[in-house]
Amino acid sequence: xxxxxxxxxxxxxxxxxxxxxxxxxxxxxxxxxxxxxxxxxxxxxxxxxxxxxxxxxxxxxxxxxxxxxxxxxxxxxxxxxxxxxxxxxxxxxxxxxxxxxxxxxxxxxxxxxxxxxxxxxxxxxxxxxxxxxxxxxxxxxxxxxxxxxxxxxxxxxxxxxxxxxxxxxxxxxxxxxxxxxxxxxxxxxxxxxxxxxxxxxxxxxxxxxxxxxxxxxxxxxxxxxxxxxxxxxxxxxxxxxxxxxxxxxxxxxxxxxxxxxxxxxxxxxxxxxxxxxxxxxxxxxxxxxxxxxxxxxxxxxxxxxxxxxxxxxxxxxxxxxxxxxxxxxxxxxxxxxxxxxxxxxxxxxxxxxxxxxxxxxxxxxxxxxxxxxxxxxxxxxxxxxxxxxxxxxxxxxxxxxxxxxxxxxxxxxxxxxxxxxxxxxxxxxxxxxxxxxxxxxxxxxxxxxxxxxxxxxxxxxxxxxxxxxxxxx
Amino acid sequence: xxxxxxxxxxxxxxxxxxxxxxxxxxxxxxxxxxxxxxxxxxxxxxxxxxxxxxxxxxxxxxxxxxxxxxxxxxxxxxxxxxxxxxxxxxxxxxxxxxxxxxxxxxxxxxxxxxxxxxxxxxxxxxxxxxxxxxxxxxxxxxxxxxxxxxxxxxxxxxxxxxxxxxxxxxxxxxxxxxxxxxxxxxxxxxxxxxxxxxxxxxxxxxxxxxxxxxxxxxxxxxxxxxxxxxxxxxxxxxxxxxxxxxxxxxxxxxxxxxxxxxxxxxxxxxxxxxxxxxxxxxxxxxxxxxxxxxxxxxxxxxxxxxxxxxxxxxxxxxxxxxxxxxxxxxxxxxxxxxxx
Ligand code: SF4
Numbered sequence: 001x002x003x004x005x006x007x008x009x010x011x012x013x014x015x016x017x018x019x020x021x022x023x024x025x026x027x028x029x030x031x032x033x034x035x036x037x038x039x040x041x042x043x044x045x046x047x048x049x050x051x052x053x054x055x056x057x058x059x060x061x062x063x064x065x066x067x068x069x070x071x072x073x074x075x076x077x078x079x080x081x082x083x084x085x086x087x088x089x090x091x092x093x094x095x096x097x098x099x100x101x102x103x104x105x106x107x108x109x110x111x112x113x114x115x116x117x118x119x120x121x122x123x124x125x126x127x128x129x130x131x132x133x134x135x136x137x138x139x140x141x142x143x144x145x146x147x148x149x150x151x152x153x154x155x156x157x158x159x160x161x162x163x164x165x166x167x168x169x170x171x172x173x174x175x176x177x178x179x180x181x182x183x184x185x186x187x188x189x190x191x192x193x194x195x196x197x198x199x200x201x202x203x204x205x206x207x208x209x210x211x212x213x214x215x216x217x218x219x220x221x222x223x224x225x226x227x228x229x230x231x232x233x234x235x236x237x238x239x240x241x242x243x244x245x246x247x248x249x250x251x252x253x254x255x256x257x258x259x260x261x262x263x264x265x266x267x268x269x270x271x272x273x274x275x276x277x278x279x280x281x282x283x284x285x286x287x288x289x290x291x292x293x294x295x296x297x298x299x300x301x302x303x304x305x306x307x308x309x310x311x312x313x314x315x316x317x318x319x320x321x322x323x324x325x326x327x328x329x330x331x332x333x334x335x336x337x338x339x340x341x342x343x344x345x346x347x348x349x350x351x352x353x354x355x356x357x358x359x360x361x362x363x364x365x366x367x368x369x370x371x372x373x374x375x376x377x378x379x380x381x382x383x384x385x386x387x388x389x390x391x392x393x394x395x396x397x398x399x400x401x402x403x404x405x406x407x408x409x410x411x412x413x414x415x416x417x418x419x420x421x422x423x424x425x426x427x428x429x430x431x432x433x434x435x436x437x438x439x440x441x442x443x444x445x446x447x448x449x450x451x452x453x454x455x456x457x458x459x460x461x462x463x464x465x466x467x468x469x470x471x472x473x
Numbered sequence: 474x475x476x477x478x479x480x481x482x483x484x485x486x487x488x489x490x491x492x493x494x495x496x497x498x499x500x501x502x503x504x505x506x507x508x509x510x511x512x513x514x515x516x517x518x519x520x521x522x523x524x525x526x527x528x529x530x531x532x533x534x535x536x537x538x539x540x541x542x543x544x545x546x547x548x549x550x551x552x553x554x555x556x557x558x559x560x561x562x563x564x565x566x567x568x569x570x571x572x573x574x575x576x577x578x579x580x581x582x583x584x585x586x587x588x589x590x591x592x593x594x595x596x597x598x599x600x601x602x603x604x605x606x607x608x609x610x611x612x613x614x615x616x617x618x619x620x621x622x623x624x625x626x627x628x629x630x631x632x633x634x635x636x637x638x639x640x641x642x643x644x645x646x647x648x649x650x651x652x653x654x655x656x657x658x659x660x661x662x663x664x665x666x667x668x669x670x671x672x673x674x675x676x677x678x679x680x681x682x683x684x685x686x687x688x689x690x691x692x693x694x695x696x697x698x699x700x701x702x703x704x705x706x707x708x709x710x711x712x713x714x715x716x717x718x719x720x721x722x723x724x725x726x727x728x729x730x731x732x733x734x735x736x737x738x739x740x741x742x743x744x745x746x747x748x749x750x751x752x753x754x755x756x757x758x759x760x761x762x763x764x765x766x767x768x769x770x771x772x773x774x775x776x777x778x779x780x781x782x783x784x785x786x787x788x789x790x791x792x793x794x795x796x797x798x799x800x801x802x803x804x805x806x807x808x809x810x811x812x813x
Contacts (some may be wrong), residue, residue: 361589
């Protein structure tokens with residue numbers, strides 16, 4: 001018995017080392033990006049502090065971070081080059097820009113799925129070697145989720161969306177700075193077939209020539225424009241690259257979504273636990289508060305607050321995204337609270353709550369330790385679904401010209417910008433972001449469904465543990 | 474003479490709902506001393522669990538203790554003073570699946586109580602938890618301490634629940650139907666364990682059940698509860714030999730084996746009514762075989778019956794000298810609803 005355990009532990013140690021090694025390798029591949037990201041974030045925070053307008057020391061560190069080689073970067077696998085009559089210059093291995101870009105984008109996703117696999121392997125290793133209990137109630141939940149195809153579909157979509165947001169700068173064929181914000185400050189070289197020579201042009205000028213405006217002038221998906229630039233999703237009505245726009249736009253959707261859902265989940269969970277623990281009058285007063293908040297028309301409130309607070313410092317943070325997240329959180333928690341209150345009340349009836357109360361455990365500890373674990377599942381379900389809703393709302397607001405301030409890319413704005421051309425050859429400008437929004441929202445809902453079925457196979461008796469799976473005494 | 478632990482006097486616990494006020498516990502009084510087991514018996518809905526929850530200060534809004542006093546070692550608890558005696562009174566619930574949190578190991582839950590009441594942490598707490606599991610008769614306790622509740626059988630789980638209760642080092646143990654969810658052999662083992670523990674630690678026990686058979690084995694003194702009131706209180710032998718109240722007689726008649734005649738057990742027809750107002754009649758009257766005219770008009774008070782030194786009280790007009798009616802001779806075994 002002892003021998004077997006020691007053996008198991010020993011083989012576990014070997015596997016753990018291998019696992020750690022792979023983890024280190026995966027990290028090193030992207031170490032530069034991680035360092036740059038951290039520094040950029042720090043600089044943003046430093047600059048956000050009123051009165052600080054330069055972060056010299058941090059900027060120095062940032063450029064140092066940038067010089068760390070990173071596999072999945074534009075520098076390592078460049079796709080922006082030009083044809084000089086005989087071959088491609090400045091692209092990865094002299095490949096065509098489309099191929100170079102495709103290699104980079106594929107590698108990004110291979111890497112992301114590699115990370116996911118590494119995490120799963122780590123959990124398996126922990127479960128088989130290090131965890132003392134052979135089985136815990138959570139195992140069943142995970143196993144059920146694993147065999148839930150719709151939920152897995154959602155998980156994959158959500159994972160790909162998150163990857164998109166995280167690797168946005170590396171995924172686009174060009175950058176926001178070069179292609180949009182500072183298009184007149186950058187120039188590119190291209191092969192002019194008429195003169196038969198390599199010419200140089202300012203990006204802004206090139207954009208004018210590559211605009212998609214219907215049938216006579218169009219750069220559709222998966223094509224090159226006149227300046228040898230490759231556009232996986234075509235160009236927008238102003239000649240900018242749609243793919244780059246959408247990749248960077250996914251970031252703001254995700255950040256606002258996660259921030260608002262995180263905030264409203266925190267509010268909803270603490271209030272649901274308080275109301276379930278104290279019941280009676282406390283519960284009643286919370287019902288009244290949430291009814292009052294619910295009675296406010298969310299859209300009008302959003303429009304009003306974005307206008308009223310439009311000129312304040314709070315609207316400057318993250319192109320107004322932070323303000324949006326706050327408004328979403330403070331108007332949206334009520335729906336989640338409604339959904340969590342039922343399960344929380346159900347848990348509060350369990351006798352282990354009374355047992356803990358009878359031996360004098362503090363109310364906050366009881367809520368956190370004995371009640372919260374039972375509603376985290378519901379938090380995930382409703383969180384996932386609300387996130388989908390938040391992404392739609394953000395897109396909807398930008399579509400109306402509200403919300404995230406231009407020129408920060410946002411999916412809804414792309415739909416808006418392209419709507420005049422939907423019935424022309426430039427249909428892609430509206431349609432592609434529209435499809436992406438639908439797909440991502442469906443993905444979040446599917447994930448929510450999957451988690452719900454995994455937590456609660458009968459979808460009624462919450463927390464009813466399937467007994468009998470354990471070893472009887 | 475052992476000391477009195479718990480004194481409950483004229484306890485009234487009511488629930489204010491939108492429509493009405495429910496008098497769940499309507500003026501009950503009893504004491505529990507060290508080493509004594511006081512039984513509380515009645516059907517479901519009679520108010521026995523609310524009595525237990527009142528004693529522990531676990532009555533939730535909209536319920537409230539409206540009147541009366543609960544004293545522990547002389548200290549008044551009503552009015553939110555439970556904290557000074559937290560842990561001195563521990564409770565064992567009916568359903569062991571429900572009273573253990575399935576997401577934590579059994580050891581974790583024992584240690585939670587140990588930390589609060591004995592200030593033990595870390596390995597010290599683990600050792601003590603193993604010791605407690607051994608005390609309640611769980612074999613291989615050192616391994617079992619890190620197992621989850623679902624890995625325990627029903628009886629083992631109830632032993633673990635008792636271990637948690639003991640971790641608080643209580644003086645009074647409230648057992649709310651502790652054996653109802655278990656099968657008969659396990660039930661007997663748990664009762665035996667409770668009995669041993671009580672003797673070792675000189676615990677006072679408030680034992681709540683609907684099962685007269687269990688009461689006969691465990692209790693020293695019995696209170697029969699009906700619709701929020703105690704209709705009869707007596708030492709256990711006296712109660713089983715000379716039950717006075719028609720309800721008690723009905724309960725006794727429905728114990729298997731006590732009733733030789735007939736192949737069917739007699740049952741008491743109907744259900745416990747919900748008391749929503751001050752009583753103006755005997756609450757048992759609609760189900761009582763001996764009811765007479767006055768039962769509909771007068772709320773019976775408690776009267777002393779039997780020998781002077783047996784502490785036997787009953788709330789029934791048959792024993793009230795103001796009324797002509799007298800109790801039937803020879804007990805009620807012959808009686809008790811031929812229905813069912
Ligand atoms: S008072 Fe009347 S109705 Fe009530 S138990 Fe006694 S005899 Fe029956």
